[in-house]
Amino acid sequence: MSSQDATPPEWDANRLRIASDAAGVALWSWNVDTNRIAMDARAHGLWDVPAGEAVTFEDLSARIHPEDLDRVRAAFAATRQKFGAYEIDFRILHRGEVHWISARGRGDDQGIVGRTMFGVFLDVTERKLAEEARELLSNEMSHRVKNLFAIAAALTVIASRSADTPKEMARDLTERLVALGRAHELVRPALGEQKRAAPLADLLAVLLGAYDDKGTIGSRIRVSVSDILVGEGAITAMALVVHELATNSLKYGALSKEAGSLDVTCTANDGEMVLVWTERGGPRISAPREQTGFGSVLVKNTITRNLGGTIAFDWPAEGVIVTLRMNSARLGT
Incomplete structure (x- = not known):
């Protein structure tokens, strides 16, 4: 195998999109000044928000399970002061069904570009249901x-x-x-x-x-x-x-x-x-x-x-x- 063959392909935007789709990762960005959140197509589908629309946290709040809303609000407000990586798991109501989402990013303005922070959403519903089943069994x-x-x-x-x-x-x-x-x-x-x-x-x-x-x-x-x-x-x-x-x-x-x-x-x-x-x-x-x-x-x-x-x-x-x-x-x- 030549050294050229052993060199991994360049991680351009297209290849990153292929990898994130394969992993079921949804992308979001948050402008800390305007409080607007931009999401990719997978994230829009996850939240059941019309594609192409920028939203705010308040728009998404309408879809967060009422029992989790205050906890998510407090965590969202504290993300910029939190040092290092953070992860927040919460429930949303998606077309009458309860789904679990894990929101992940980095605090303390790490990785900020201009005035925009970046992170991902993951659908962790199956994992949460498995955890609940194990807890019930125990x-x-x-x-x-x-x-x-x-x-x-x-x-x-x-x-x-x-x-x-x-x-x-x-x-x-x-x-x-x-x-x-x-x-x-x-x-x-x-x-x-x-x-x-x-x-x-x-x-x-x-x-x-x-x-x-x-x-x-x-x-x-x-x-x-x-x-x-x-x-x-x-x-x-x-x-x-x-x-x-x-x-x-x-x-x-x-x-x-x-x-x-x-x-x-x-x-x-x-x-x-x-x-x-x-x-x-x-x-x-x-x-x-x-x-x-x-x-x-x-x-x-x-x-x-x-x-x-x-x-x-x-x-x-x-x-x-x-x-x-x-x-x-x-x-x-």
Whole structure:
């Protein structure tokens, strides 16, 4: 290879544009005197601003997510005094959807040409969504571990009610923990493994069996479900919701008391499946002002996003009634 061949091409404007397009980089310049911002075609598309128009920060502010606006304003005002490179990540509203943008540049007037500063915008939506998913997974794992300790303690109490000897109690508790493990497998999605469609009645029997006094549903827990199948794509979501409701009942609701009972009924018609979860005989619980715990948020998000439905809580004096409405098509029924 000659020395001429080894020499990289000159980085003219055309070659820089090819490189920035390949990297998904959008360019901006800011006149510090007039406060006008000029952007390239990619930046105009990113912000959904008509091409060829110079804009100001105030023009762009109308597209910044309201929860991020004050933070971005303060950061923008401080950029010239900031030494070295800076990076600001924030959300914008793009045609009704939320996108994440990373604005990057250099402060302390480094690289200023005349009275104009330069920088780039990057669309970091996919990265932010991945970070949110990892955070959700981490919180969910912590939530489940805490629940497992509470469940193990409660199942020990249930097993002790009917056992006459320590040996019987140990066998009963072991069976319940094994059943709980089977239920947990339904909640935990397995990578690369697809689940087959399953009858909802069988799914509920597996999920709730460990919580009944006899180790199988039919004593304190009664299930009345018509012939409904849950498709493989919805089994994990459905199992997660039922598992969370059962755990809450065991910790705070009807299943935490010996006299408490749980009835689960389900019907399907007109493209909708309605599951009613009715608890009676538990401790008196007043309706919470707002359900913001991680478990409540997890259930609500799963119902709305994964199953295309809604969840409603009623708090009569004798217990709680939870009504789940789900899109039959999402369930694969």
